[in-house]
């Protein structure tokens with residue numbers, strides 16, 4: 454997963470070193486979850502494996518403890534982040550709708566663009582807003 458420019462300063466200064474250590478030394482060039490080998494065709498998908506370093510438990514870029522990081526193939530990383538990607542898509546849709554002046558359910562704090570919301574109250578608010586958005590969408594009143 455490429456690091457977004459706006460999140461770059463949130464990663465530790467030695468991120469590249471940590472990432473290399475995880476992928477090449479600890480994981481020995483293999484996905485730590487499925488065993489797929491780096492730069493070789495994936496045994497299931499057949500696409501070329503490029504190992505990436507994933508945040509496993511805590512998705513915040515600052516949470517770069519070696520216990521929270523894993524060397525993952527494209528497939529495992531994508532599956533692991535699926536929920537996060539779905540959620541970001543929903544938030545972006547909501548943001549775009551708000552920008553276009555179509556609706557205003559609540560205001561989105563800046564931190565919500567990433568996975569790690571800093572404030573549980575805001576997370577609850579966003580969750581409620583997304584549920585409302587989803588039900589509006591199902592009812593055909595939106596999109």
Ligand SMILES: [Zn+2]
Nearest residue numbers: 484487526529
């Ligand atoms: Zn894998």
